[in-house]
Every structure is written in C-alpha cells, then in structure tokens.
Amino acid sequence: MNLDDKKRIEVILNACDNKKAYNFVVLDVSKISSITDYFIICSGNNERQTVAIADEVLDRGLKEGMNFYHKEGFETGRWILLETDNIIVHIFHREERDIYDLESLWLDNNSLDVEQYGIKNWK
Template identity: 55%
Template sequence: MENNREKIETILKACDEKKAYSFSVIDISNISTIADYFIICSVNNERQGEAVADEIINKMSKIGVKLIHKEGYQTKRWILLDYGFAVVHIFHKDERYVYDLEKLWSEGTDIDVEDYGIENWN
C-alpha cells in the first residue's frame, strides 16, 4: 500500500479540489486482476465531472504517473480513468447509485479516505 499511497492521495486531493464528494476507495487486489484499487466519487453535473477528471490527469502527470486509458468523456456521466494500479470512477450523482460499484465489489476492503486527509461528505 505504501507504494501507492502518494498516488491515491494525489487522486483524492484532485477530486476534493474540484468539489467531488462521497469518496470510496476499495482495495480489490485480493479479488481481481483489473487493478488493486477502485477510487469512486460523485459530482453534480457533467462539467464538474470533466473538471475532476482533467484535474486528476494533470496532478498525476506532475508526479510522473501516466494515464493508461480513459472513457466517458462523451457523455461525462461516468468517467473512468485507468492508471493500472487503480481505476478511478467519476460518477454523475444520478448514475452512481444505478451502478452501485460499492455493492458489486463488496468483497473488497474499504479504505477510510480520512487516512488521506480527505473529509468524506455525502
């Protein structure tokens, strides 16, 4: 976890700076080969979703972490950023509960975002 701690913190702080909310970090390393973590947040509208995604890409690039793949920029209702070690899911508030990734990946381990200095509000 220590190896990825700075990366996760960078992602969460980028989300927080753009006023995303309702953060979840799920360690899926023991149940999937997709990634080690899912990082999930909500936004209020499409423009905010794009701003959050752009901020994450910018901040991660500054610490030398390259984006592998991105999806969802067309509709901006569910933007996915794949960094290999983690997949970031930026959901429009109305879409998040439709897909309910937290329930789908409930066998993973929830990580308290407050350990990263982020206050989690819903």
Template identity: 50%
Template sequence: MTDLDKRLSIIVKACDDKRAFNIKVLNISKLSSIGDYFVIASGNSAVQVSAIADAVEEKMAKAGFILIQKEGHNSSTWVLLDYGDIIVHIFKKEDRDFYNLERLWSDSDELDVNLLISQE
C-alpha cells in the first residue's frame, strides 16, 4: 500500500466510523493543481459534520499526517480539511446538494470507497 493509499484509507475509514454517508473519493490530479484527491462525505447535522471532521483530524494526526489548513469548523455545515494532495470536504446534506462538487468535478475519476475501507 502506498503512502497516498494509506492516507486515503485512514480518511475514508474515519468518515465511515462516524456514519458519514455518500462518501466519494475523486481523483482530480489531471484536472487541477490544487490537489490530487477530493474526499467528499455527508452528515445529517452540524454536530455529525463536526464529529466526522474531528475523527479525520484525530486519526490522521495519530498516523503522523499534518493538517495544513481547516476551514468551516465553526459553522459545521461544510468543513474543509486540507492535507496538501488530499482535500477533505464534509458537508451537511443540504449544503452538499447545493454545492454539488461531484457535478463540478464530473470529469474526475472516482475511486472505489469500499476498497479503501477494507484496506489494512
């Protein structure tokens, strides 16, 4: 498993552990220089969105990966966690529907989230 696979797996598992839904991993490396991957997940409430973001931060820090920047944690309707080549977007359902990043990045390749969850 590559370092990138490990980081993606940690992030996706942390989201899944907090019962995030509609988790998607998009490879945007051919489309943008802002990063290589978007991880997009949803929560049903601001409390759940915050809990998902906290879990990702905690598990990534425990594995030794540094968070570069965090945005939106105060409102908890859209939290962005920037890990350099991986950018994590955690939305409250209504905000995700409104911003529809999957449509904006529809030319990207989607990874199989189940493979990431099952990786050790």
C-alpha cells in the first residue's frame, strides 16, 4: 500500500466514523480483483444515516482532492456505493449488510487493521 492509498483510506474511514458508522472492514482485493484495490465497508442504522455518511465521505474526500466518479444508492439509502481512484466504499443499512454479506465473498485473509486509522466504532 502506498502513502496515497493509506491517506485516502484514512480520510474515508474518518469521515464515516464522524457520522457514527460502525462495523468497519477494509479489504485489500488487489490480488483477486481487476476492478479495484480496496473495499471499505461500513454500516449505518437507517437510511438517513447512510446518506449522511456518504455525504460526509464525499465532502471530506473532495476537500482532499479525491474524485468520486461513480455514486449510487442515495435514492434508497440501503446500500450506497462510492468509487474513487482504486477504492470502492460500500455504506450499508444494517439489514442490507447482513443480506449481501460482502465480507464473506471477498475476505479471504485480505482484511486490513482498521484500528491503525484511529477508528473507534469499528465493530
């Protein structure tokens, strides 16, 4: 992981944490995926919170010079996807996260230590 990746991940995680997201997972999928290098996955308790989390990620990311070129899911707030550079952010309503269970599809020992970014609510 280069410094730019680490900084982008840190900005995104801290934005999510600021809006009280929880159950953070950061997956390095660079060796098993051609679409991206990292997945950041987190949860919110309701649709309003997931949209607020996504808005915070966009605001903070843009201030740091990140370009988000794909955004979807704002209409329902159940599963919001944001794509920037080599990171895809998945912000789930807690019920949707259980249904889709992305971690079990992609985990395969690729999880990064979220605590290194100072995230309080990672579980």
